Amino acid sequence: xxxxxxxxxxxxxxxxxxxxxxxxxxxxxxxxxxxxxxxxxxxxxxxxxxxxxxxxxxxxxxxxxxxxxxxxxxxxxxxxxxxxxxxxxxxxxxxxxxxxxxxxxxxxxxxxxxxxxxxxxxxxxxxxxxxxxxxxxxxx
Ligand code: DAT
Ligand code: MG
Numbered sequence: 001x002x003x004x005x006x007x008x009x010x011x012x013x014x015x016x017x018x019x020x021x022x023x024x025x026x027x028x029x030x031x032x033x034x035x036x037x038x039x040x041x042x043x044x045x046x047x048x049x050x051x052x053x054x055x056x057x058x059x060x061x062x063x064x065x066x067x068x069x070x071x072x073x074x075x076x077x078x079x080x081x082x083x084x085x086x087x088x089x090x091x092x093x094x095x096x097x098x099x100x101x102x103x104x105x106x107x108x109x110x111x112x113x114x115x116x117x118x119x120x121x122x123x124x125x126x127x128x129x130x131x132x133x134x135x136x137x138x139x140x
Contacts (some may be wrong), residue, residue, distance in 0.1 A: 001080050001081045002081075003078060003079065003080060003082070004078070004079070004080075004081060004083055004125070005035070005076055005077065005078045005125060005129060005138075006076070006078075006082040006083045006118060006119045006123070006131070007074070007075070007077075007124075007125055007128035007129045007131075008074075008076070008116065008118050008119075009073065009074050009075070009117040010024075010073040010075070010115070010116060011066075011067065011113070011115055011116060011117060012067065012069050012071060012072055012113075013066075013109050013113035013114075013115055014107060014116065015039070015070060015072060016070055016071075018111055019107055019108075019115070020073055021101055022054040022107075023107070023115070023116060023118065026089055026103055027077055030079075030085060030088075030089045031079045031080060031085065032077040032082055032085060032086060032089070033077065033078045033079055033140075034077060035076050035077070035078045035139055035140045036075060036076035036129075036133050036137050036138040037073060037074070037075045037076075038073070038074055038132075038133075038137070039071050039072070040071070040073075040132070041068075041070065041071050041072070042067060042068050042072060043068055043080045043084040044065070044068045046063050046068070047063070047064040047067040049065075049131070050128070051063055051067070051117055053075055059112065062079060062112055063112065064129035074132045076129055076133060076138050078140055083118075083119055083120070085122065086118040086119075087118050088102075089103060090102060090103050090116050090118050091103060091105050091108075092104065092105035093111060093114060094109070094114075095108035095109075095111070095114060096111075102116055104116065124131070
């Protein structure tokens with residue numbers, strides 16, 4: 001399996017509860033290396049652009065309000081099979097369905113306030129990394 005990069009966000013519910021380090025520790029323990037990281041308080045417009053794929057969904061407004069409600073840590077993670085590995089350590093979207101030991105099982109408040117985002121495929125990983133980072137900000 002090749003070394004991949006994926007895009008991750010530690011969402012406002014988690015930064016508010018000072019869980020950034022606890023979440024990064026789980027990434028690192030699972031072979032995911034943080035090769036880019038910054039803390040951003042995204043605008044409503046940035047949230048709408050990032051989540052444009054969901055704009056017809058009933059939860060779109062709630063999602064964009066939440067994501068622009070406080071600081072987020074945006075990151076690029078690198079490692080073997082990083083996209084699938086990150087989805088595995090995150091757990092299911094709804095914490096009620098998430099496996100034991102996953103980030104969402106441990107920390108998510110609800111399906112909306114679910115602590116982390118992770119890209120779901122190579123194409124979305126590339127788009128999402130480019131949405132938040134210049135190539136010079138990624139240091140492998
Ligand atoms: P994931 O973040 O696991 O990739 P997704 O892409 O389907 O999930 O949805 C993006 C985010 O939107 C998700 O992390 C939280 C929010 N969301 C999804 N389904 C929701 C729902 N039924 N009610 C409220 N928020 C929801
Ligand atoms: Mg998704």
